[in-house]
Amino acid sequence: MRKIIELKNVSKAFDGQTVLDNVSLDIYDNEFLTLLGPSGCGKTTTLRIIAGFESPDSGSLSFLGEDILSLPPHRRNVNTVFQRYALFPHLNVFENIAFPLREKKVPQDEIRGKVDEMLRLVALTGFEKRSVTSLSGGQQQRVAIARALISRPKVLLLDEPLAALDLKLRKDMQQELKNIQKATGITFVFVTHDQEEALSMSDTVVVMSEGRIQQIGTPIDIYNEPRNAFVADFIGESNILSGIMLQDRLVRFSGRDFPCVDEGFARNEPVDVVIRPEDVVIVPKGQLRGTVTSVTFLGVHYEIIVDIGGFKWMIQTTGFADVGDEIGIYVDPENIHIMKKSEYSGLFGDYSSFSNEFDELSDAESEAEP
């Protein structure tokens, strides 16, 4: 695969506040790459630096091997789709999409052909005469994408383009965007704070927190092999326990020794242990025992919170347990994942403050609790 964009040691501060801290990232030809992280972690700033709307305080940015930091946005071979689509309300669908070509004084029949092609690509054939203000949010976003793609940039930057759409439409658009990316072969750099969206759409996911890249990998890598407690917590649900790696393939946590499959840690090295809720099996006896404190039916499975020695585990199971039941749990060695200690150790992975409210809401509430 050919490397298109390379950010190297890029840092940026606003008003003395570091927003990007030594970010290095390679972006490849034909790749669907997603920057994923909570609000404020520096995703938009990264995109704006690539697009040329912002310049880094230090570090380099190259495009096909050439330094492009001194190039203005319109001289870079990239285009941006924003969350607010910024269509021209007085122009119809055709003219909105044709706009970049009109600016470049492209001849009329060439414009016609290219707009038709874009309309087909975003499934809006027949809509060319419609006023953009009469379109649904999803249709407007497709017009914005067609307009951004019509001049065939090498790279399309998309900053939370689906955030304003309702859930059902967002799911449809995710699939459609993915199809458009495959059909055109244009590299997409997509920004979202939604981990499910990132996992379902991307070839490569870049997890960011506080201006730093935490992990780069395929969705499966990121999910199965999170590099630290931040990534494990942010991507899906995780029980994260503090443990000690006694020796290769043997870890101690919750007062017990567990066989696992990880190797290469120092003897007795303190580590973080991640166990996904769907990997915990309820059994009569079990490696550990605890008391069920909450049960929620979620359609495909139950989400059960179990208090094991004061640490609250989340378990997802199709079996049923009742609040107050004492149960045993078993975890397969392959499903015990060991991580190095990090600055995020101890911050995540205990479901004591868990509620079925929105995650962010319960986070905010638990911080306020004594």
Ligand SMILES: Nc1ncnc2c1ncn2[C@@H]1O[C@H](COP(=O)(O)OP(=O)(O)O)[C@@H](O)[C@H]1O
């Ligand atoms: N032009 C700016 N001036 C001052 N602060 C900014 C500016 N742009 C972004 N920031 C700050 O930088 C941080 C990262 O912002 P941003 O890159 O937009 O994050 P994200 O897109 O991940 O939500 C935030 O704290 C934001 O308030």
Ligand SMILES: [Mg+2]
């Ligand atoms: Mg943003």
